[in-house]
Amino acid sequence: MxxxxxxxxxxxxxxxxxxxxxxxxxxxxxxxxxxxxxxxxxxxxxxxxxxxxxxxxxxxxxxxxxxxxxxxxxxxxxxxxxxxxxxxxxxxxxxxxxxxxxxxxxxxxxxxxxxxxxxxxxxxxxxxxxxxxxxxxxxxxxxxxxxxxxxxxxxxxxxxxxxxxxxxxxxxxxxxxxxxxxxxxxxxxxxxxxxxxxxxxxxxxxxxxxxxxxxxxxxxxxxxxxxPAGAVWYGARRIFAFALMIRDGMPTGEVEPYLHARAWLTDAARLLDRTPETLAAELIDTMLRNGAIVLREGRLYAAAPHTPVRPESLRVPYPRAWPAATPPR
Incomplete structure (x- = not known):
């Protein structure tokens, strides 16, 4: 610009x-x-x-x-x-x-x-x-x-x-x-x-x-x-939308199992006094209804504008597997 x-x-x-x-x-x-x-x-x-x-x-x-x-x-x-x-x-x-x-x-x-x-x-x-x-x-x-x-x-x-x-x-x-x-x-x-x-x-x-x-x-x-409950919901919506953006959406049959396996969703469910399964279903339903995510040809996508991502670029190790570092100055 x-x-x-x-x-x-x-x-x-x-x-x-x-x-x-x-x-x-x-x-x-x-x-x-x-x-x-x-x-x-x-x-x-x-x-x-x-x-x-x-x-x-x-x-x-x-x-x-x-x-x-x-x-x-x-x-x-x-x-x-x-x-x-x-x-x-x-x-x-x-x-x-x-x-x-x-x-x-x-x-x-x-x-x-x-x-x-x-x-x-x-x-x-x-x-x-x-x-x-x-x-x-x-x-x-x-x-x-x-x-x-x-x-x-x-x-x-x-x-x-x-x-x-x-x-x-x-x-x-x-x-x-x-x-x-x-x-x-x-x-x-x-x-x-x-x-x-x-x-x-x-x-x-x-x-x-x-x-x-x-x-x-x-x-x-x-x-x-x-x-505080609204703050937890807000974070969950943002994290889930980002997950869809970087993966070019997800097949509908894979979305709930993906969410059930996420630590952030488990924590959010605990804070909201729900099971992860209940929260995952509510999250998807709420975001579909408010237009934050959309369903097209069997896949859920984030509605916000975003740039496509190459799937292979996501294949990097988690920090627990990173090589040792030297102290910063």
């Missing part, structure tokens, strides 16, 4: 690319040390790397807002080409230890190619990315290690999945505890207090009205705090 194709022009040293699911948007920061914020989904790593090379020649550093598969999928390929990888401290430490739960890849059944973290990022740290200094702001909630990046001169704020023009990040009350929604709300309030000129989310367009985007996001985040 051209820097002038949206209501808030970006400086000449920043190139933005809005991408449909299953990828996250990309922000390329030009200069003597070109940097990329997030790296998309593993199936499109070649495309991401080619786009970055075409615009910057090479990438010195990839900064991940968090470790979900749609944000770290190009890490391995870019790292093999010489880029360093930076991530929030909690996730950097877990990745270095090679915790089996890294990236929630196995838990969510979302593929991530093995990578290592070269730089651990903490609150208040300043990073030179491209031609500008950016401040690291931890924004836990969507994941414990989620972070935002703030460029005070241009008043640009990279928010990851904390919010978008139409949504807020789902929270995992099972993995991250009952206060995860409250934590996410506090992170949003911290970001809103910066009053940015430009808000750069990981999904969807750049909001035309940043103040209105925060107002709406804070209301949605408060709803997740006030309605």
């Amino acid at each position: 051209s820097p002038h194709a949206h209501p808030h022009p970006l400086p000449r040293w920043a190139t933005w690319q809005q991408k449909p699911f299953p990828d996250a948007n990309l922000l390329l920061l030009h200069g003597r040390q070109p940097a990329l914020i997030d790296s998309g989904f593993v199936a499109h790593a070649d495309t991401t790397a080619a786009w970055a090379r075409a615009h910057a020649g090479h990438i010195d550093l990839v900064v991940n807002t968090h470790w979900h598969c749609d944000h770290v999928g190009g890490n391995a390929l870019l790292q093999a080409g010489g880029a360093g990888i930076a991530a929030g401290a909690p996730e950097a430490e877990a990745l270095t230890r090679r915790d089996p739960g890294c990236c929630a890849a196995e838990y969510l059944d979302q593929p991530v190619a093995p990578y290592t973290v070269d730089m651990s990022l903490d609150d208040g740290q300043t990073l030179r990315l491209g031609e500008a200094d950016w401040q690291v702001i931890p924004t836990p909630g969507h994941t414990p290690g989620h972070l935002a990046l703030w460029q005070p001169d241009e008043r640009m704020l990279v928010v990851g999945d904390a919010l978008s023009d139409y949504d807020v990040g789902w929270v995992n009350l099972a993995l991250d505890g009952p206060d995860a929604a409250t934590t996410a709300l506090a992170s949003l309030k911290r970001l809103a207090g910066l009053a940015p000129r430009v808000l750069l989310p990981s999904h969807g367009p750049i909001p035309a009205d940043t103040e209105a985007a925060f107002t709406t996001a804070l209301r949605r985040a408060q709803r997740l705090v006030d309605d």
Whole structure:
């Protein structure tokens, strides 16, 4: 996307690319040390790397807002080409230890190619990315290690999945505890207090009205705090839709057995006081009725726009089988 194709022009040293699911948007920061914020989904790593090379020649550093598969999928390929990888401290430490739960890849059944973290990022740290200094702001909630990046001169704020023009990040009350929604709300309030000129989310367009985007996001985040059951449902819908996107749908006869085998669904069922079988059936029925998924020729598909995925790209090992890593600096 051209820097002038949206209501808030970006400086000449920043190139933005809005991408449909299953990828996250990309922000390329030009200069003597070109940097990329997030790296998309593993199936499109070649495309991401080619786009970055075409615009910057090479990438010195990839900064991940968090470790979900749609944000770290190009890490391995870019790292093999010489880029360093930076991530929030909690996730950097877990990745270095090679915790089996890294990236929630196995838990969510979302593929991530093995990578290592070269730089651990903490609150208040300043990073030179491209031609500008950016401040690291931890924004836990969507994941414990989620972070935002703030460029005070241009008043640009990279928010990851904390919010978008139409949504807020789902929270995992099972993995991250009952206060995860409250934590996410506090992170949003911290970001809103910066009053940015430009808000750069990981999904969807750049909001035309940043103040209105925060107002709406804070209301949605408060709803997740006030309605824990609703927060669990919200996460389940998002995870299931993503599973359908990356698999080009699923035959109807395979959907319920697939869901019954998922740890995230078992946890959601426990929190909602249902059996996994009951929740799976309710989830499918609810999403069909509200149009979030559609039935075509015996397959269920996610209704939201998304880019096709090659099946072979999903065949990467879970983090428990990744090779050992060296500690980040």
